[in-house]
Amino acid sequence: MEGPESTESGSVAVTTTTKGLSAEAERRRTFAVISHPDAGKSTLTEALALHAKKISEAGAVHGKAGRKSTVSDWMEMEKARGISVSSTALQFNYHSSETPDEQINVINLVDTPGHSDFSEDTYRVLTAVDAAVMLIDAAKGLEPQTLKLFQVCRHRGIPVITVINKWDRPGQTPLELLDEISERIGLTPTPLYWPVGIAGDFRGLLRRGEDGEAREYVRFTRTAGGAKIAPEEVMDADAALAKEGSEWETAAEESELLSATGQDHDQEMFLAGQTSPVIFASAMLNFGVRQILDTLVELAPPPRGREDLSGKPREVTDPFSAVVFKVQAGMDTAHRDRLAFMRIVSGVFERGMVVTHAQTGKPFTTKYAQTVFGRERSTVESAFPGDVVGLVNATALAPGHTLYTEKKVEFPPIPSFAPEHFSILRAESAGKYKQFRRAVDQLDSEGVVQILRNDIRGDASPVMAAVGPMQFEVVAARMKAEFNVEAKMEPLGYALARRTDAASEVELNRQRGVEVFTRSDGVLLALVSDKWRLQYIQKELPDLTLEPLVAAAD
């Protein structure tokens, strides 16, 4: 296996002209794959990297137990569960055969954690991307985690490309799958590549033209174990009919039917989050993978400027700025380091440059800058808008923080998502109270969990609030490893949180099944035992403030 190399941009002279900068931004595509566990995200990641010639054989970046593994097993917990808790980014160059010979695109695939428990990190990653690929298992259709992640994309206005995977295995009909997408999530699917052959008999893809006509047929040939790029034969409709007979006729008819119901691609509606281009694929066989990359290059938006707190745009050609979207500790147990991942918003990043940390106003040197994918780390010499860079041992940085040079800027904070799991946290031994306090403050500032307090419970036993229970395990593991404190946790019988205010606090605390806390950012949260209790209070006491927080499931 060839390991990921340092970024292309690291070896060339850094472009700093406005024109050069906008060209660098323009050729980048930064996206994440959103899917339910087992839909094939790791397999697709391998296949994408294979197409970009990053790895010579598929099977090298997989992280599951028992496989050739390079994905994170930094934390013991990850090892024990055979899952990846950490998110990282894979960067590769890609040339689409649809674009001029000299055009090389830079693809940034930002990895979302692949386990079934949610954490806030899963959501935060989506603040760092410009597009998402929604990966669906052809047999299972839309699954809960895909739905939750999709809601975050919708909330943030991230355009979504849909990939229906595992078409090499028996599954639902393609039209059924499209119906499910439009009915359950209200997104109009607009297939670009339609399958020839039913699920389980995947022969190739009909490429749809603007009004549904068959532009061409791409016929695939299997390779042993899907380990190499599947050879493609491209032919016109007549040749396709001669080759595939009724299978082709069915596909062509269905494609026309889609046009009759208005399911053709429209770039504006795609960017507005109303439609989603669809590609059928088999990540395992490498069928449809080139088409996914070509679609990203052709349709996904390149990095754009971002509005700051005051609503003023920071353009990609402005001086350097970046947003931290994730902090990961303990990725390398030998060094016990801490990486802050930032997404570059504007300007050029050059390793070693001194930037300002907007939240403290303090200068910050960026001597150790890396890209991380799996166990592979490489030094980043320079990076451009859309790129993700990990800063080593950047202790002051937390998700949502801004870094900049020259022109001061501060981007809006990342919204914290509605917690659904609550647990009381205590130090096992009272003698360790000081370390315990330090650990709580540190993990809180990193956004590992949300920390809630109220006068009744006091400071020795704060309440942790999380989107997924795995966040609690991370707290326990890190408290032990980094602060030498055994943490005791006790589930708290609440199931949801609502934002409230001081005027409602006293009355809410009088209610059964409700308790008000202050989160460390000062927001008052009412925890409620269940949704029926919430409905009851809202009906009986309509004047009390109980606002939903940003929730993936809302």
Ligand code: G4P
């Ligand atoms: P995840 O990261 O989304 O959790 O999924 P992953 O890629 O690990 O894939 C889950 C399972 O689905 C794997 O099988 C994988 O081989 C299989 N898979 C992924 N894509 C395809 C596809 O296009 N077609 C078919 N038929 N299977 C696919 P497994 O049995 O869990 O592991 P393995 O023994 O095959 O490695």
